[in-house]
Amino acid sequence: MPLAIALILIVVLSVLFQVFTPWWSTPVASNWGHIDDTLVITGLITGVVFIAVNIFIAVAIIRYRHREGHKADYQPENKKLEWTLIGLTTLGIVGMLAPGLFVYSEFVDVPEEADHFEVVGQQWQWSFRFPGEDGVLGHADNRFITPDNPFGLKPDDPNGADDRLVLSNEVHLPLNRPVKVLMRSKDVLHDFYVPQFRAKMDLVPGTVSYFWFTPTRPGQFEILCAELCGVGHYNMRGKVVVETERAYREWMAGLPTFAKLQEGTTLTDSSDLSFEELVEQGRQLSQAQGCIGCHSLDGSPTPGPTWLNLYGKQEELADGSSVLVDDGYLREAIVNPNSQIVKGFAPMMPPYPFTDVQLDATVAFIKSLSDKAPNQEGDTQ
Amino acid sequence: MAHLLSEDSQLVKDWASDQDAFKGVSWGKAMMWIFLLSDTFIFSSFLVGYMTVRMSVTEPWPNASEVFALTIAGHHIPLILIAIMTFILITSSGTMAMAVNMGYARKRKQAARLMFVTALLGASFVGMQAFEWTKLIEEGVRPWGNPFGAAQFGSTFFMVTGFHGLHVSAGVIYLLIVARKIQLGHYEKEGNYQIVEIAGLYWHFVDLVWVFIFAFFYLW
């Protein structure tokens, strides 16, 4: 008897929960509102079954619980009843599946006019690539990746020269334009997931996956990684900014092309530069290399320690010791980050095989963010 | 087809009967069949892995016919070693079938002798495989790469033939043990030589797998 009450309570409470829940899908920001509709249809059909089965059990318990002298019926089977139920179930299934498959066929069928861009994943950051004026992405493969060519573009492919590269985890998209997302990974599986867009897909090294959507709401949306990719998985963040066509064009114009990036990577010898110039180089470099995806410049919490006031501070390490943050420490932390782990952080920073010049610039940039840094007379060594 | 499922077809009767579903099949033999079914899935999974990997690599696949060619007495003969190995294994299947027959005919001595021959042929198969491995390794084929093309050629080769080779080696030992026991008359009391047939099932299965490996790995 308490069990019957419990079952009825479960039904009542679940229905109430469903009606009043504050935890529901984030408002949709793409054309995939249909996905929400299929979810609701499925929810309705299964909800009815859930309620029916539980109530049926509760009633059975109440009516047929054991009483003295009561005996159960003997009824091995009832073919007609069973086939009726099978028929009803099949109906229910078709009711869910048919709209589902219909929407899915839209999902896999990319419209002709869709633009495309590429998402590249690596432990634990995002980067992006847009086709240049020619509208074609150059061939790219992990085999071609070098420090100067972080996307692994095929060097002799003419289509690649004008490709625009985004070496940070923030990407912009124009409003109301269908776009095909091509996905590729440098190391392990990742999954490009923006809850508001509904769609998601794994990034698989060694092949390219895709999906398409149309952003329908301007704003900033968080990119999450939805496939376990190691210790930093939960912190593999990014940002999509959906904006007007014009703002998007402007943003795009500011992106370096592959050809330009290749020319520009050779920094001039640091001894010829003023400290300010060096800091500027470092700023660009850390934007381009994606450092600021994990290190904030203003003290806000991010996967890695903030760079604000980092220089000159006494850093506590995971092994309990502490160390003064100076030039040497910073250089070591960049080239070989896992040799000393900062307390409270996961060993998730990839090593960056920077040249001396690049290190000088980055360290200068970090220094410029600290008020504890020695006066800025440009002594980098 | 319809008569197969009718009430009194042998199939339905067997499945609907009490005590045993496979009439007249001993426990050991039933179990061996089920084991072989499971083993089929193992080898099939290996071969599916091989197929997928081979179809999806961009490097060219080495030409097996050339890689496994031998130069004998000045003649360059493609795949010759594999052909010989195939013939040996088939021969051993033949002798094994004879042994089973002798077992049922209660010809104890002959059965044991034929099983020894089978085991010997099996051992020589393994020996030739060892030779083939050595040759390839000398030519620079490694699990992680080879001079002829796609690295997966070496990986699948060592994996698939290695696994088959293990099966053959296990079979040789199994045959030797059973043959020895027969020679010593262990099964005389019960007068039941099904054990030979069971060993035979396993041995023929190993041959069967080779048929597929021969076709898909060497000839394809």
Added chain:
Amino acid sequence: MNEPQSFWTKYVWSQDHKVIAVQYSITAIVAGIVALVLSVLMRMQLGFPDSVPFMDSEAYYQAMTLHGMIMVIYLLTALFLGGFGNYMIPLMVGARDMVFPYLNMLSYWFYLLSVIVLMASFFVPGGPTGAGWTLYPPQAILTGTPGTDWGIITMLISLAIFIVAATMGGLNYVTTVLQARCRGMTLMRMPLTVWGIFVATIMALLAFPALFVSAVMMLFDKLLGTSFFMPAVVSMGQALDYDGGSPVLFQHLFWFFGHPEVYIVALPAFGIVSDLISVHARKNIFGFRMMVWAIVFIGVLSFVVWAHHMYVSGMNPYFGFFFAITTLVIAVPTAIKVYNWVLTLWRGDIHLTVPMLYAIAFISTFVIGGLTGLFLGNVIVDIPLSDTYFVVAHFHMVMGVSPILVIFGAIYHWYPKITGRMLNDTIGKTHFWITFIGTYAIYFPMHYLGILGMPRRYYAYENYEFIPQSAHDLNSFISAMAIVVAVAQVLYIYNLFWSYWKGKEAGPNPWGATSLEWQTPQTPPVHGNWGEKLPEVHRWAYDYSVPGYDEDFVPQTQPQPEDRPAGEMA
């Protein structure tokens, strides 16, 4: 038959299926408790971040991986097949033992070895693997994931050993069911418990090979540098020597095993629960034939639905159509089972004994878990939900709660046969209520976190704008409930011990059940089970409340009266 004498031959190196069953069960439960503790540690971190000092993200992923793996393979599979399969099959089909007792014993020792190797991975350098129980490459063997040096190797080796053990046991179970039944025991007179375990074992024999092969191939990738699953990658700025392999191939092989695997742990539960319901409702199971065919169809179909775990894996997207259809088709035979369970209750004489409580709770939790499976099977609905807490809620309801409830009920039901004593009802009921209500409280709200978009396998959810504070609070609530439920399991364990010495004497057939295991000459049954003469079966296992009999049950061994044709059911 000469009885084995010494303690060692009787309880340790025993070839008696009943002793092996108990060995299997105890080992599995101990492993399960380890996994339970790991789940509590995980929940602590999720609900109350940073409350467990050593729980950094590495430790979290290691705990999560081992939790999932132990629960699915080393607890459920081993307990249902090795534990219940071993105990029940020979008794229920009227055999003296498994057909090859020595092999059966080896099976247990290999299983124990696999558990030891698994537990050893906690202590190897680098700790156990943290790649998720699905062990997807490349991350499973590349730096950046915990346990990529020794952890993954011990894990793969342990799995391989487990597969050997499961194969040795499985061959025995299948052969015993097919070839060693007693006189009169046709397949259609076997209790559904045997049917469930039988079909699950066949599936195990056919599905584990795919796991074995993928484990071998991954070991080669790791140890020999082959590239089966490894394309060219640049890991942590380092270009590796791998080239040309396909990570998606691993996923296909894994799920070709993995999906049947989830039914391997579900079908025995289906079978057992059918018997519990029938016995305690004093009524024949409704639509027995349909139940048997449903089990068989589910078994067959589960080999062609595997890629529903891969809708967002980057596989050929057109596969979605095929797999969505096959997946939802499985709901039909499963629905039949649910209907027949509830229709068995209808017009029954429902004794709300403790096993019955667990059994009914199973139906409720299984239905909600199965229905959420339909969301995930319907490919387009899966796309937003995949890899979120919705999936976690789905599989815990359907696998983490419902079969576990069946295990509790089944142990309660058969404990008197195994030990000769009843379990304590008060403790049993207390445990039941906490577990049943508690697990609902844990997993029902969890679905909504998934719909909200919270991804699974996240160590922490700091500073995500789309996650409101209320969701964090809900997470804390879930954790609190999880801890309560986990602690309540002590009651059950305590009951197992206490009743072994102090429980009420049970007698041979305390529940008034018809199937053969209750008709043994001794309780607990001795070696050889049946004394001088094997039993002879005259009817199906569900003759409850048959009109014209005084008792409300007729044992399978009781001959049919002259005037009645040989039973309603074959």
Added chain:
Amino acid sequence: MSTSNALGQESQEHNTQEHPIGLYLKIWVLLFVLSTLSYMVDYMQLQGYLRWTLIIIFMLLKAGLIVAVFMHMMWERLALIYAILLPPLCLLVLIGLMAIEADYTILMRYDFFGR
């Protein structure tokens, strides 16, 4: 394994698989011929669909002979034959789908990584 009998494998009438030696010899010869033929496919350097068809035909014939005669399948009762031959059918689904999948992968690779 001998304990199995002690535990009572009660009344098992064994069907004996005794068949004329001549049949075995014929199959044996046939297997040799088929193997030679498939070897010739390679030796003659046949290519394309002809090669693949011939390989498959000879392979299936050989496999069939081994299973049917050497493994005595053709004399077993239908219950056993079906129990063993039906389950591998689901492997065909795996093989077919994996072939499609591999094809898809290589296309993607050519498209995006270049040749």
